[in-house]
Amino acid sequence: MTVSSLHKPTSAEAATTAPALDYKIVPGEPSDAEAIASLGGRVFYESFAHSMPADDMATYLATTYTRDLIHAEMLDARHTFFVARDTASDRLLGFAQLTTGSSEPCLSSVAAERGIELQRIYTDSAAHGRGIGSALFDRALEYARPRYDAVWLGVWEENEKAQRFYTRHGFHRVGEHDFKIGTCVQTDWILERHFEKDEPAGR
Template sequence: MPESTTPSPLPQNPTFRLARPEDAPAIAHLGSTVFRTTFGYSMPPSDLETYLQTSYSASSITCDLLNPTITVLVATSPISPYPIVGFSQLNRSSSEPCIADSPKPVELQRLYVDTSFHGGGVGKGLVGEVERIAKEEGYRTLWLGVWEENFKAQGFYGRLGFERCGIHSFKMGECVQWDLILKKAI
């Protein structure tokens, strides 16, 4: 199980912006690093490597950046040696049965923050930016999936007002895991 992190004592002053195609390698690196740290212990190594190669390659991230139904946001920080310290996506083309009756739903997808920036407002800021864009576009329900064993993320989303409304399976190779579906009115 990944070690818990403590908030950085340094002021992080994150900046949020829309991702650009040239950000794809940095997003891919951060995504694969965070995914491996968070979920890697819970699945066979071959399934993990295959998933990372298909979901977190620079070309896969570039496809997301060019997809008109997905908006990718990034966080940067002047104190980081890395170009991107967090990212998230607003996905307009996904759905879940448990949110079908919710007014104008849209998915908050892939909220990933470098572990050295946990507790510094990066994740909360990215969620705020996703909410702002969703509201501007007329969406009224923000939903997401969070791994059933990721208690830290569940607590974070709960503090932001998300409530459980369902569950779905998430298959990576031979490995099947379960995500809780959470939603909130925006």
Template structure:
């Protein structure tokens, strides 16, 4: 895994982004949700049209990690959401960070997170924040190791089910 390259995605990467988005979301959440709710969410958020709209929106930044040209994970950062708990702070959200199952436990998530933190710092953001499902203990532990702290919660709707996400933030050092 020493040949990992992380690069920003463009509209030319839409097929790869859709495949990795769907597969990593299923791997992460299918065991905790109904097939109907999963299908609804996948159609709503990971359709080709939706992802293409997000890719070309200047408020979004998609990055993927490649292992010898094989997609191994991706992140999505966005700047337009403004949680009421962060007034007056220059912030960016880490909306998605997913690693392909076969690359989990190999340090790839750490590399993608560090890349996201560095990107946000270079862009002059004061903090990086995210939402994480309250029952995703593995992710909560991962974010806590990076120094993220819970500052609130919000409702995440998956199909017909409402779930609680913890909102977590990390103060950034200027680059």
């Protein structure tokens, strides 16, 4: 499940942060596992704690956002990570995770057979407004485009901000699935986008 950490800077923000970005997007390394697990768990809690029982949330975090699990995923060739780092402090500000081999029954044959899942894009809430989520999204698509024919993702049905973002960037809804966390069952919309092989390297 992706979360709503995709924020484009306003024109005023862009004017104050130009001409250079104060962060960099680089491939994730296994040594980033602890920071990714910490950030992922924190952002997931901030985004969804209000929508489920506390016990379900605690169990999910304890079994999903652990250093060992993220480290194992980073060593697994099916997963590709990109991270955003503050250029001054080198602190992790966000990450994107792409995953192959996953699927949903509602996906088109193109996405199911020759696609990749954009599984997560998370950014530190303290760093919102710097365009980090959008930069991670761009880098994820830049990676996926020459290697796959489509990209797909799941987004919470109540996350209208993220839904609008993905729609603007060529995704369309193809179905939904249940996202189960303990006794809590939430609905994710499944979105996909097909790549045109002659489209430019940017969005």
